Amino acid sequence: MDALLTLSSPGLRLAATLAAAGLGALWGSFLNVCIVRIPRGMSVVRPASHCFACGKRVWARDNIPILSYLLLRGRCRHCGARFSPRYALVEAVAAALAALIFWTFVVDAPGEPLGVRAARFATYFAFAAVLLVLSFIDLDTKRLPDVITLPAIGVFFLAGFAVHDVSWSERAIGAAAGYLLVRIVADGYYYATGREGLGLGDGKLLAIMGALFGWKAIPAIVLLASLAGILVSVPVLVLRRRREAAAVPAVSPPPVAPVSIRKAEVPFGPFLAASALAYLFLGKLAWAALMRVLTGE
Ligand SMILES: [Zn+2]
Numbered sequence: 001m002d003a004l005l006t007l008s009s010p011g012l013r014l015a016a017t018l019a020a021a022g023l024g025a026l027w028g029s030f031l032n033v034c035i036v037r038i039p040r041g042m043s044v045v046r047p048a049s050h051c052f053a054c055g056k057r058v059w060a061r062d063n064i065p066i067l068s069y070l071l072l073r074g075r076c077r078h079c080g081a082r083f084s085p086r087y088a089l090v091e092a093v094a095a096a097l098a099a100l101i102f103w104t105f106v107v108d109a110p111g112e113p114l115g116v117r118a119a120r121f122a123t124y125f126a127f128a129a130v131l132l133v134l135s136f137i138d139l140d141t142k143r144l145p146d147v148i149t150l151p152a153i154g155v156f157f158l159a160g161f162a163v164h165d166v167s168w169s170e171r172a173i174g175a176a177a178g179y180l181l182v183r184i185v186a187d188g189y190y191y192a193t194g195r196e197g198l199g200l201g202d203g204k205l206l207a208i209m210g211a212l213f214g215w216k217a218i219p220a221i222v223l224l225a226s227l228a229g230i231l232v233s234v235p236v237l238v239l240r241r242r243r244e245a246a247a248v249p250a251v252s253p254p255p256v257a258p259v260s261i262r263k264a265e266v267p268f269g270p271f272l273a274a275s276a277l278a279y280l281f282l283g284k285l286a287w288a289a290l291m292r293v294l295t296g297e
Helices: 002-006 010-040 067-071 086-107 114-141 146-163 168-193 200-213 217-247 269-295
Strands: none
Touching (some): 067 086, 168 200
């Protein structure tokens, strides 16, 4: 039992990490349901999964994460309708995150009490799952539903007590600072241009991150997300512009207004989410490296 609890043998560590990946994939199936149903105001429990084309129920044995998608080649067993590869993608990402979180916070955490390790795995996986769901909903609808973000701020603030990493005051300030930062930028942008730039949903998303990681995480996450946002959205804009130009027949006048950065509306939620995950895995290392550079040691 001791060997099991401390994961002393390499084989045991690998087996436990694979089990965590399997658990992550199963949760990934449920996250797919959340991504599709929550924006439509539907229940995530009922009805059971069914084909959107023929309405037939998906059998339990055709509902094995990733594997079923590969075996059935992404098609409905009954009518052959194609399912989006995104279902399998979400399951695979959830599996990978669960394995990575398990490895980082349970296996590779010598000296930490078992309870703390378990709390960190549960909290950080739940956090990653919420980010995954919000990112895909943001890509689909350009919205981050309050029904997810508002409860999550409270839940992850409370989970912070079990994680034992950052003081409650830093987390309370983090939640407030995350929301206010986006609010100030969004209001400033609105007064300056008369247009909505940033959504307040992004502020609530940043508040979730501050509530779990504390205020010190906010600048790092925002900076990283902005850089990633610029790196990705500029090529997207260029491509879109080129496609629009190509779509215009040669005889008609050239398109009047080129797509501007402001109107692009690339959802910012996925960039914040990816940056928060990078912070989860690398934040401590990056902070330690920065301190070493600053103190010259
Ligand atoms: Zn079908």
